Amino acid sequence: MKSATPEKVVLYWHRTDLRLHDSPALHAALELKPQIFIPVWTWDPHYVYRSRVGPNRWRFLLECQNDLSKSYTQLNAKQKLWVVREAPQTALPKLWKAWGITHIVFEKDTDSLAEQAGVEVMMKMGRTLFDPDELVSKNGGKATMSMAQVEKAAGKIGDGQPAKPVEAPESIPDPWDKDGMDLGKIQQDEVKSDPDLNADHRTSKDQQYTQIMGPKGDFGVPTLDEIGIRSKNVSTPHHGGESVALKILAGYIKDEEYIGRFEKPKTSPADFEPQSTTLLSPHLHFGSLSVRKFWWDVQAVMDERKKSKKHNATIPTNLPGQLLFRDMYFGAQAAVGEAFSRTYGNPVVRFIDWHLQSKTPEELAHGKPEIKFYEVDSSEAEEWFLRWKEGRTGFPWIDALMRQLKQEGWIHHLGRHSVACFLTRGGCYVSWERGAEVFEEMLIDHETACNIGNWMWLSCTAFFAQFYRCYSPISFGKKWDPEGAFIRRYCPELAKFDKKYIYEPWRAPIADQRKWGCRVTGDGSSSTNEDGTIYPKPMFDFDERRTICLDSMKNAYHVGLHGNDRQVKDGSWKKSFGLEADKRPRKKQKTEK
DNA sequence: GTTGAGTTGGCCGA
DNA sequence: TCGGCCAACTCAAC
Incomplete structure (x- = not known):
């Protein structure tokens, strides 16, 4: 039981700031001079099922939490990061009551928390250089869609410079004593495992979360095992904290x-x-x-x-x-x-007649089939998408990048350009939303705003419009790495290929392929056959696809629809796109050399 | 209305 | 290695 009634009991809610240095919100929380201070992470078990987060990002998060918890303990042996196993919406009201919270403080994010009677809520911007809302307001209330706009708007905020970092705390007040922190009697709300977007990465499909204080009853930072993620699926060399x-x-x-x-x-x-x-x-x-x-x-x-x-x-x-x-x-x-992360209802994004579009709300409501584009049949596009995702397109530069993404959870920005252009306007003509979902799952640095923005950029649906500037899966990589060291690293089956063929292994004579220990054949669904190691043939003729995509982009730009246009929502956009794409004469597929 | 710039293209010829 | 061209986008400045 709590012996005295302190004036200020502050719950500090860590959300987007797993650090002690330069956290304006943490700084403000400590400025309140609380008698009792409880730094909390509310860990929503639903999140394991409902978010696209691969094993590499899970480990990075847990490493950040462990590092932060250790730093708290260094400043105050009674302190740590208190990880509460429940969604914030239901957990926080329980915590206010159980711990007698007077103030809750956290870093400002796009979603807001309603004020509750008797608890003072304080938010401080700390995630970006400038407060996004302020940036928008100084941009005439409009979305910041170019660097020029950002520079101009930022120039009108204060002295035009980002805020200077605030001091890291040198001491941390105590939490309640052991009994005061105990939430033993509080039950966690039921966790529903449906929908389940991450089944592939889980150790057990019927993982149950019942302990709001964690399995040891001590609010410890979870292990991968506790959240049910296979640690053997963690392959990134990059660490959090x-x-x-x-x-x-x-x-x-x-x-x-x-x-x-x-x-x-x-x-x-x-x-x-x-x-x-x-x-x-x-x-x-x-x-x-x-x-x-x-x-x-x-x-x-x-x-x-x-x-x-x-x-x-x-x-x-x-x-x-x-x-x-x-x-x-x-x-x-x-x-x-909220519409920023998709096409439908989004005023800033162009509508393009991609393959594998998301369903419109109307289609979902009426059970209509997914929109299918007519330039090639969608099963072909589905196959291209899977081969892209799994790094078996038959273009080594693209495959090496996609394999690096899967293994390490990170690829260079220009590598992201290459693979994003290839999937969308410069190859497969598959919707950027499908690609963004793959990045969302695999990237350890996945940030929704940046990921979505960059996919729009590369697909020329917003921020950028020069769709005739197309990345070649052969020339672009060669420019940076003529010896093909990057490909040899991530596509080791091609390691012995001469640099003359490393970007286009299908052109290597069969005798050489044998000599170098890898035949170029098949679709990549298997890595060996009776001949031994194999690498897939390219899944299409790139030059032909580039021409088709460029023509289709020209047509889509000519039509000029955006995500919030009526024709997009009700499906009548197909009339505007007319016959051009499917009636356009197509060159015969070149035979593989 | 015109013009030039825009984080990161490819290709060819000199 | 560099410059010009390809066929052509948007936006802000003038």
């Missing part, structure tokens, strides 16, 4: 040439061990690194270089520019709202 993030950042900051000269388009998508970019994006996602600390640490280096007359790269290709792009996507998401 604030201490990891700060160490990585400090390492780059020491390298003033790297910081000052960084230009994203000049960093290679084919580099590995080490990769050419910082790989700090997952830390920005989980909040194990503050984006404002990143910004100001970089800025300090660039200021020093400027003083000694050394050249600095400029926005938008330099490091601060990269962080501004993140704010642009958050601003667009904030303005559009």
Whole structure:
């Protein structure tokens, strides 16, 4: 039982800030000078079923939580991160009552929490350089759709610079004593495992979550085993945690040439061990690194270089520019709202007659079949999509990237460009929404606003419109990595191929294929046959597909529909697209060489 | 109305 | 390695 009635009992809700440094919300919570302070993560067991999160991202999250918990304990031996196993909507009211909470404080996000009688709710922006809502309001209330708009709008906020980082706490107040924290009698609400989007990654399909305090009754950070994710499916070499993030950042900051000269388009998508970019994006996602600390640490280096007359790269290709792009996507998401992550009902996204479209709300309601595009039959597009997802398209550059994505949960930004263009406007003509779902599951740095924004960019449905600039699955990789080291690493069956054929192994003479220990045949559904190791033939003639896609994009742009147009919602868009695509004469498929 | 710029294309010829 | 061209998008500045 709680012996006294303290004036301030603060529940700090960690959500998008798994860190102690530069957290404006945490800072504000401690400024209240609470007698009792409880830093909480509400862990929603439903999330394991209803969200697309692959094993690599799960582990990254848990590592962030463990690191944060350890940091709390270092500041106060009685403290830790208290992980409550229940969805916040139902957990928080229970906690207010059980712990006598007077204040709840958390970092502002797009969703809001209703004020409850007797509890003061405080939110502080801390996830982005600028408050997305403010950015939008300074952009005339409109979604931020270009870098020019972001720079202009940001210039009108305060002094035009992001806020300076706040101090990390040097001490943390106590939580309740052991008995005061006990929630033993409180039952967790029932967990429904339907729909189940992550069945493949789970150890047990009937995993039950009944203990709001966790299996040991101590609010400990869950293990992969507890949340039912197969740890053997974790294959990423990248690790989570604030201490990891700060160490990585400090390492780059020491390298003033790297910081000052960084230009994203000049960093290679084919580099590995080490990769050419910082790989700090997952830390920005989980909040194990503050984006404002990143910004100001970089800025300090660039200021020093400027003083000694050394050249600095400029926005938008330099490091601060990269962080501004993140704010642009958050601003667009904030303005559009929930419809931002899909086509239907989204005013900023172009409607294109892709294959494998999402169903419209009307179609779902009336049980109509999924929209099918008419340029090729949809079973072919479905096959292309699966082969893309699994890294067996027969184009080594694309397959290597997709295999890196699956193994490591991360690929370079330009690699994402390559595979996204290939799936959508520059190859398969499959809806960007299908690709975004795959990235959502596999990326350890998956951030909805950025992922969706980048897929729109690459598919030329928003942010970018020059659809005639198409990435070649052969030339683009070759430009960065003529020896094919990246392909040899992630498609080891091709490791012995001469560099002359490494991007186009189907052109290698059969005698050479035999000599190099891998025959190019089949569709990739098997990695061996009676001849031994095999690598798939390309799933289509790329030049032919590029021409078809370009023509179809031209037509779609000519029609000019957007996600919120009536014709899109009621399905009558098909009339506007007319006969062009399916009646267009098509070249005969070239025979494989 | 025109013009030029836009984070990151490919190809050919000099 | 570089520049010009391909066939052509949008938006802001003028």
